[in-house]
Amino acid sequence: MSADEELKRHNLYREYNAIEVVKIEQDHCEVKADIQPQFLNHGGYVHGGFLFTIADCVSGTTARTDGREYVTQSAHINFIRNVQSGRVYATGSIISRGRKIVIVQVLVRAEDGMLLANVTVNMFCMGGKTNV
Amino acid sequence: MSADEELKRHNLYREYNAIEVVKIEQDHCEVKADIQPQFLNHGGYVHGGFLFTIADCVSGTTARTDGREYVTQSAHINFIRNVQSGRVYATGSIISRGRKIVIVQVLVRAEDGMLLANVTVNMFCMGGKTNV
Amino acid sequence: MSADEELKRHNLYREYNAIEVVKIEQDHCEVKADIQPQFLNHGGYVHGGFLFTIADCVSGTTARTDGREYVTQSAHINFIRNVQSGRVYATGSIISRGRKIVIVQVLVRAEDGMLLANVTVNMFCMGGKTNV
Amino acid sequence: MSADEELKRHNLYREYNAIEVVKIEQDHCEVKADIQPQFLNHGGYVHGGFLFTIADCVSGTTARTDGREYVTQSAHINFIRNVQSGRVYATGSIISRGRKIVIVQVLVRAEDGMLLANVTVNMFCMGGKTNV
Numbered sequence: 001m002s003a004d005e006e007l008k009r010h011n012l013y014r015e016y017n018a019i020e021v022v023k024i025e026q027d028h029c030e031v032k033a034d035i036q037p038q039f040l041n042h043g044g045y046v047h048g049g050f051l052f053t054i055a056d057c058v059s060g061t062t063a064r065t066d067g068r069e070y071v072t073q074s075a076h077i078n079f080i081r082n083v084q085s086g087r088v089y090a091t092g093s094i095i096s097r098g099r100k101i102v103i104v105q106v107l108v109r110a111e112d113g114m115l116l117a118n119v120t121v122n123m124f125c126m127g128g129k130t131n132v
Numbered sequence: 133m134s135a136d137e138e139l140k141r142h143n144l145y146r147e148y149n150a151i152e153v154v155k156i157e158q159d160h161c162e163v164k165a166d167i168q169p170q171f172l173n174h175g176g177y178v179h180g181g182f183l184f185t186i187a188d189c190v191s192g193t194t195a196r197t198d199g200r201e202y203v204t205q206s207a208h209i210n211f212i213r214n215v216q217s218g219r220v221y222a223t224g225s226i227i228s229r230g231r232k233i234v235i236v237q238v239l240v241r242a243e244d245g246m247l248l249a250n251v252t253v254n255m256f257c258m259g260g261k262t263n264v
Numbered sequence: 265m266s267a268d269e270e271l272k273r274h275n276l277y278r279e280y281n282a283i284e285v286v287k288i289e290q291d292h293c294e295v296k297a298d299i300q301p302q303f304l305n306h307g308g309y310v311h312g313g314f315l316f317t318i319a320d321c322v323s324g325t326t327a328r329t330d331g332r333e334y335v336t337q338s339a340h341i342n343f344i345r346n347v348q349s350g351r352v353y354a355t356g357s358i359i360s361r362g363r364k365i366v367i368v369q370v371l372v373r374a375e376d377g378m379l380l381a382n383v384t385v386n387m388f389c390m391g392g393k394t395n396v
Numbered sequence: 397m398s399a400d401e402e403l404k405r406h407n408l409y410r411e412y413n414a415i416e417v418v419k420i421e422q423d424h425c426e427v428k429a430d431i432q433p434q435f436l437n438h439g440g441y442v443h444g445g446f447l448f449t450i451a452d453c454v455s456g457t458t459a460r461t462d463g464r465e466y467v468t469q470s471a472h473i474n475f476i477r478n479v480q481s482g483r484v485y486a487t488g489s490i491i492s493r494g495r496k497i498v499i500v501q502v503l504v505r506a507e508d509g510m511l512l513a514n515v516t517v518n519m520f521c522m523g524g525k526t527n528v
Contacts, residue, residue: 013179016170038148047145048188048204053181072180073365074210074386076340076472076516078499079203080492095514096476101337103474103514105501118491118499120472120516122338205497206518208340208384208472210367212360227382228344233469235342235382237369250359250367252340252384254470277443280434302412311409312452312468317445336444340472 006061017050019057027094029062034087045082051117052077054090055106059121062092063102067131070102070123077119087111092121100125138193146189149182153193159226161194166219177214183249184209186222187238191253194224195234199263202234202255209251219243224253232257270325278321281314285325291358293326298351309346315381316341318354319370323385326356327366331395334366334387341383351375356385364389402457410453413446417457423490425458430483441478447513448473450486451502455517458488459498463527466498466519473515483507488517496521 003024017039022030033039033054041047056072063070088110095103106119135156149171154162165171165186173179188204195202220242227235238251267288281303286294297303297318305311320336327334352374359367370383399420413435418426429435429450437443452468459466484506491499502515 009174011174011179012170012172013182014173017181038144040144041146042141042143043203047143047185048207049149049181049185050145052184052188052207053179056180056184071175072211074208074338075180075184076206076208078206078492078516078518080494080499096474096511098476103476105514115492118516120474120514122474206470210360210384210386212362212367228342228379230344233344235344247360250369250384252342252382254342273438275438275443276434276436277446278437281445302408304408305410306405306407307467311407311449312471313413313445313449314409316448316452316471317443320444320448335439336475338472338474339444339448340470342470343468 006064011057013053014057017053019054021061022089024061024065026065027062028092029058029065030089030091031058031061032087032089035083035085040084044084046084046088048079051079051108052119054088055108055117055119056121058090058092059104059106059119059123062094062104063123066097068128069126071126073101073122073124075119075121077117079117080115082116083110083114088116138196143189145185149185151186151189154221156193156197158197159194160224161190161197162221162223163190163193164219164221167215167217172216176216178220180211183211183220183240184251186220187240187249187251188253190222190224191236191238191251191255194226194236195255198229200260201258203258205233205254205256207251207253209249211249212247214248215242220248270328275321277317281317283318283321286353288325288329290329291326292356293322293329294353294355295322295325296351296353299347299349304348308348310352312343315343315372316383318352319372319381319383320385322354322356323368323370323383323387326358326368327387330361332392333390335390337365337386337388339383339385341381343381344379346380347374352380402460407453409449413449415450415453418485420457420461422461423458424488425454425461426485426487427454427457428483428485431479431481436480440480442480442484444475447475447484447504448515450484451504451513451515452517454486454488455500455502455515455519458490458500459519462493464524465522467522469497469518469520471515471517473513475513476511478512479506484512
């Protein structure tokens with residue numbers, strides 16, 4: 001999948017969570033989102049489900065930069081710190097590309113660079129022709 | 133926290149994801165959500181971020197049945213199968229209650245009982261008086 | 265693989281860690297080990313690597329009860345409590361059997377039943393004819 | 397704990413697995429081990445338990461470079477490739493240092509640099525005076 005196709009592709013839940021692609025490079029991508037009140041938990045901090053969602057989105061975009069199609073197979077997330085407002089960024093970097101499994105490391109940060117979560121995502125390849 | 137207090141407490145992201153509490157018992161809870169179009173990914177299946185979110189919600193509710201307050205520290209999720217519509221259920225059961233860390237096992241199922249995801253969630257106790 | 269074949273098969277690291285099969289039933293197995301001084305860490309408690317090893321062993325044995333061959337793809341372990349001597353037991357139970365991926369839940373316990381670790385293991389099928 | 401104290405400290409299971417410290421720098425450490433026949437699984441490849449053990453060892457050494465004492469709380473490991481002989485190296489790098497929780501990323505490699513496993517380890521601080 002080309003960066004253009006990736007950007008044009010509709011993903012309703014990504015849009016529902018106001019997540020936008022910032023950068024698509026081979027094996028390294030970035031997305032961002034402005035925190036909205038509906039993304040908060042009962043304590044007024046960003047919900048863990050939202051932080052996972054932004055990580056999952058950038059992970060898929062990063063995996064697909066080889067031109068193939070992927071689904072998330074499993075993920076492990078550590079919640080480190082949290083914020084109540086502003087913008088969050090998530091970057092995905094490839095740790096390993098196998099024939100079937102791609103492992104992506106994701107870091108989610110606040111706009112001041114503070115680390116909010118680190119996530120390891122295993123993506124499973126559904127096929128397609130690699131462009132790498 | 134009593135079941136009543138749990139039910140009345142506002143959690144904006146839980147409401148944004150249409151997640152409702154079905155059952156609150158000591159160390160065992162259930163939530164549900166009707167799949168809406170905005171919860172789907174580009175392939176028309178429920179987004180992994182949504183499945184994580186419903187698991188995180190039931191995990192917190194289950195941890196708090198001891199009357200104390202918790203935040204999610206880390207989680208590991210396996211995505212097993214997926215659906216495009218209908219209702220999903222998530223059940224949380226306590227694997228271990230320590231002084232500080234509670235481990236919750238969550239199973240997310242489709243309305244026909246098919247297992248969609250299994251999740252292990254580590255919750256960190258923020259204090260409060262236990263009622264157990 | 266039959267229970268007999270499983271029991272006869274040599275696994276040098278399993279033997280090096282004194283791990284013995286206790287029970288092989290369809291989708292549910294148990295192994296045990298007597299703690300030896302060389303299994304301890306600097307604090308005199310069982311080393312986390314040993315607890316992972318016994319979990320990994322029972323996970324493989326449990327996955328293979330369908331007659332097919334598996335390797336461990338990934339695992340998530342929580343260390344809950346620890347002991348300094350005696351015997352430890354690990355039980356494996358199938359959470360999900362897919363075409364390629366089997367998910368096994370493992371509980372590691374001390375001989376008094378105290379939970380030492382809970383582990384989720386993803387096993388990847390290398391082929392073979394299923395007997396289920 | 398100083399690098400000298402770390403090196404002199406006995407850890408029976410680390411020694412039983414022939415794991416030796418290669419490098420101790422602030423927040424970044426390396427260990428190595430020569431593969432011995434007893435570290436292999438039934439297929440003749442390094443056992444997953446051994447790969448986890450070497451990762452857990454370097455993780456503890458890395459966490460303790462702040463002078464405090466730690467135990468492993470949880471870990472997530474992906475097994476990527478495997479070898480049958482030679483030497484393996486594991487490097488630990490700090491992702492995040494909190495008041496109580498330190499997150500360490502570990503990469504396990506064969507002697508030709510091939511990635512065998514990536515591991516995220518959460519270490520829990522047991523106290524001690526920080527030297528950072």
